Amino acid sequence: MKHTTMEEIQAYIGDRVTTEQRTAVEDHLYSCVECLQVYMDGLETCQTNLPSLPDPEQWTNQIMDRIAPPRKRWYEYSLFHYGAAAVIMLAVTASGLFFPPNEASMEQRASETQPAPSYSDKLMQQTLTVLDQLKEKGGAVRE
Numbered sequence: 001m002k003h004t005t006m007e008e009i010q011a012y013i014g015d016r017v018t019t020e021q022r023t024a025v026e027d028h029l030y031s032c033v034e035c036l037q038v039y040m041d042g043l044e045t046c047q048t049n050l051p052s053l054p055d056p057e058q059w060t061n062q063i064m065d066r067i068a069p070p071r072k073r074w075y076e077y078s079l080f081h082y083g084a085a086a087v088i089m090l091a092v093t094a095s096g097l098f099f100p101p102n103e104a105s106m107e108q109r110a111s112e113t114q115p116a117p118s119y120s121d122k123l124m125q126q127t128l129t130v131l132d133q134l135k136e137k138g139g140a141v142r143e
């Protein structure tokens with residue numbers, strides 16, 4: 001078994017490895033206690049090498065200020081939504097959508113929408129007129 005070198009472990013800890021190299025190092029660390037110990041030692045060395053924060057509390061506050069939710073905009077307040085709903089309600093009420101039309105306007109609409117008499121109706125009317133005229137003439141002759 002070929003052990004992992006110190007350079008490979010340091011590169012693995014510093015995330016300077018390819019996917020294949022990472023897989024190879026991890027596979028070996030699962031099965032080799034010696035290299036796992038070298039890896040643990042390397043992790044401790046890395047932690048001590050990290051820079052220390054001069055004021056951790058101030059640093060935390062700066063981060064929290066950056067990720068704090070933004071202030072609400074004027075259209076995000078519920079009072080605005082109630083006002084908008086009231087304005088829409090008034091507009092709809094004023095337009096008459098909520099009130100049924102009165103009878104006069106309904107009759108006016110009915111007469112406006114009445115269809116023109118069909119051709120068969122006109123033909124029937126003319127036929128009746130001719131028959132009436134014949135009847136009148138026939139009656140006059142008989143008398």
Ligand SMILES: [Zn+2]
Pocket residue numbers: 002003004028032033034035036
């Ligand atoms: Zn090993």
